[in-house]
Amino acid sequence: MSEEATYPERPGGLERLSLNQETLKQWSLPELAAGCVAMGVTRVGLWRAPVQEYGVERAAALMRDSGLDVTSLCRGGFFTMSDPKSRAAALDDNRAAIDEAAALGTGTLVLVSGGLPGGDRDIGAARERVAEAIAVLAPYASERGVRLAIEPLHPMYASDRCVISTLGQALDIAERFPADQVGVVVDTYHLWWDDRAPTQIARAGVGGRIACFQVADWVTPLPEGVLLGRGQLGDGCVDLRRFREQVDAAGYRGAVEVEIFSSALWARDGAEVLAEIAERYRRHVR
Amino acid sequence: MSEEATYPERPGGLERLSLNQETLKQWSLPELAAGCVAMGVTRVGLWRAPVQEYGVERAAALMRDSGLDVTSLCRGGFFTMSDPKSRAAALDDNRAAIDEAAALGTGTLVLVSGGLPGGDRDIGAARERVAEAIAVLAPYASERGVRLAIEPLHPMYASDRCVISTLGQALDIAERFPADQVGVVVDTYHLWWDDRAPTQIARAGVGGRIACFQVADWVTPLPEGVLLGRGQLGDGCVDLRRFREQVDAAGYRGAVEVEIFSSALWARDGAEVLAEIAERYRRHVR
Numbered sequence: 154m155s156e157e158a159t160y161p162e163r164p165g166g167l168e169r170l171s172l173n174q175e176t177l178k179q180w181s182l183p184e185l186a187a188g189c190v191a192m193g194v195t196r197v198g199l200w201r202a203p204v205q206e207y208g209v210e211r212a213a214a215l216m217r218d219s220g221l222d223v224t225s226l227c228r229g230g231f232f233t234m235s236d237p238k239s240r241a242a243a244l245d246d247n248r249a250a251i252d253e254a255a256a257l258g259t260g261t262l263v264l265v266s267g268g269l270p271g272g273d274r275d276i277g278a279a280r281e282r283v284a285e286a287i288a289v290l291a292p293y294a295s296e297r298g299v300r301l302a303i304e305p306l307h308p309m310y311a312s313d314r315c316v317i318s319t320l321g322q323a324l325d326i327a328e329r330f331p332a333d334q335v336g337v338v339v340d341t342y343h344l345w346w347d348d349r350a351p352t353q354i355a356r357a358g359v360g361g362r363i364a365c366f367q368v369a370d371w372v373t374p375l376p377e378g379v380l381l382g383r384g385q386l387g388d389g390c391v392d393l394r395r396f397r398e399q400v401d402a403a404g405y406r407g408a409v410e411v412e413i414f415s416s417a418l419w420a421r422d423g424a425e426v427l428a429e430i431a432e433r434y435r436r437h438v439r
Numbered sequence: 440m441s442e443e444a445t446y447p448e449r450p451g452g453l454e455r456l457s458l459n460q461e462t463l464k465q466w467s468l469p470e471l472a473a474g475c476v477a478m479g480v481t482r483v484g485l486w487r488a489p490v491q492e493y494g495v496e497r498a499a500a501l502m503r504d505s506g507l508d509v510t511s512l513c514r515g516g517f518f519t520m521s522d523p524k525s526r527a528a529a530l531d532d533n534r535a536a537i538d539e540a541a542a543l544g545t546g547t548l549v550l551v552s553g554g555l556p557g558g559d560r561d562i563g564a565a566r567e568r569v570a571e572a573i574a575v576l577a578p579y580a581s582e583r584g585v586r587l588a589i590e591p592l593h594p595m596y597a598s599d600r601c602v603i604s605t606l607g608q609a610l611d612i613a614e615r616f617p618a619d620q621v622g623v624v625v626d627t628y629h630l631w632w633d634d635r636a637p638t639q640i641a642r643a644g645v646g647g648r649i650a651c652f653q654v655a656d657w658v659t660p661l662p663e664g665v666l667l668g669r670g671q672l673g674d675g676c677v678d679l680r681r682f683r684e685q686v687d688a689a690g691y692r693g694a695v696e697v698e699i700f701s702s703a704l705w706a707r708d709g710a711e712v713l714a715e716i717a718e719r720y721r722r723h724v725r
Contacts, residue, residue, distance in 0.1 A: 274678040276632065309595040311632035312676045313659045318632050346562065346597035346604050373599045377663040390598045392560040 171196035173412035186219040223259040232286035233267035255297040302364035304338035320353035336364030358403020386433035457482035459698035472505040509545040510694040518572035519553035541583040554599040588650035590624035606639035622650030644689020672719035
């Protein structure tokens with residue numbers, strides 16, 4: 154979705170809500186489509202692996218036939234390796250991700266930059282390699298109607314997953330490119346702790362850089378590996394509504410994508426979890 | 440130790456090394472004293488609980504008799520609660536911590552601010568409560584020759600342990616007070632990911648605010664609860680020597696305190712671990 158899209162209010166209040174597929178990993182793509190339609194959710198964020206498994210064209214047709222808008226594809230990126238062969242392979246894989254995004258009809262490919270290669274202690278140089286990869290990919294994406302969206306991940310992922318940790322760092326790279334080619338992701342789970350996030354959201358808004366807005370809550374204790382412990386909306390300490398108001402004040406008019414990686418949510422009935430998300434979204438975000 | 444203290448070089452190269460007691464939690468205080476003396480380590484950082492258990496005056500005498508300098512006491516803080524009774528109790532406990540630091544002859548009390556109270560979603564207000572508590576405590580500490588050292592902890596602890604996550608935030612509070620009353624802790628484990636850390640270290644140096652420099656390495660995967668997975672020096676992705684050079688360039692002349700919380704190190708023979716630390720310190724920090 155372009156950030157200029159507007160969502161007329163409907164009684165359900167779920168006009169802007171997009172369900173990121175990974176939140177309900179227990180569902181197949183057809184279950185996801187049927188479940189969203191049943192709940193009045195009209196937007197989804199998809200992931201490459203399940204889409205590839207189902208077939209990209211077939212997934213695109215399923216979403217289209219279900220009246221579902223694909224708000225983002227997760228994810229490209231992982232281009233911090235320094236050896237030429239790995240870098241070339243990463244660029245090829247990202248071109249494939251861009252093609253998949255275009256086929257699905259989404260204008261947004263989320264990028265998770267990658268961590269530090271083994272033995273590497275120079276995180277600044279790794280961030281520069283991210284910028285170099287984006288310089289190569291941005292024109293290719295733009296020609297296919299896809300915008301690259303740099304996602305800063307929480308600093309606890311800086312070594313093994315994403316060397317871009319703050320919205321400021323993401324913007325420092327994005328702003329080297331035209332705004333219609335490279336934007337950023339604002340994700341409450343990753344940014345809630347940062348006192349500079351409000352200023353950086355405003356900066357992103359002025360530049361028209363907010364490509365995607367994702368919500369999840371922060372709860373502790375963190376599980377081993379810190380990947381699957383995100384909180385259901387309202388269960389944690391993040392002021393989700395304040396974040397939504399900040400991106401709105403910055404001019405963002407796109408979807409609010411619920412992306413919660415939680416082994417607890419995956420263990421439950423999908424329809425029950427989605428109903429809970431809808432209720433929490435109305436209460437804590439909208 | 441005051442930051443102006445200087446350490447003449449000796450053959451062992453361990454002049455600046457201070458062993459934080461929690462790194463070798465398997466050792467009693469007498470074992471710690473004997474182990475350090477045997478290894479040529481002349482400085483230690485102590486923790487309140489084991490010192491209280493052993494007796495504060497007795498611990499002070501043991502350190503003095505062993506020729507050990509106490510570089511810091513960990514820790515005061517945990518004053519983010521909003522109800523008056525809890526806040527009063529926290530202030531009382533911090534006055535006791537200041538008294539203990541004075542009795543041990545250390546000029547530095549490390550402060551870990553505390554997290555968000557249950558149900559609280561306003562991290563900015565919690566940070567302000569930290570500043571208010573420090574305003575009450577700084578004169579009391581100063582009268583006893585103790586400087587309060589605000590420690591920013593990694594953002595993954597922001598909700599449950601420390602709402603101060605960056606050196607910039609710590610300095611924003613510290614600079615409201617005289618530099619001889621309130622300083623900051625620079626800890627590589629907490630700050631390594633932050634591209635603004637070098638600038639903030641320089642800022643801290645200009646203001647004479649670096650009260651304590653602690654080193655540990657960053658390794659993954661993080662364990663459940665993310666408390667006890669710090670890395671032995673050289674095992675992770677932190678450029679420890681660059682950090683040490685940065686604090687030196689900022690005018691810091693104090694101890695380099697090795698503080699590694701690691702269940703793996705605690706399970707090993709203490710003397711063997713300390714010998715390894717000494718070797719790693721020479722290779723990766725000095």
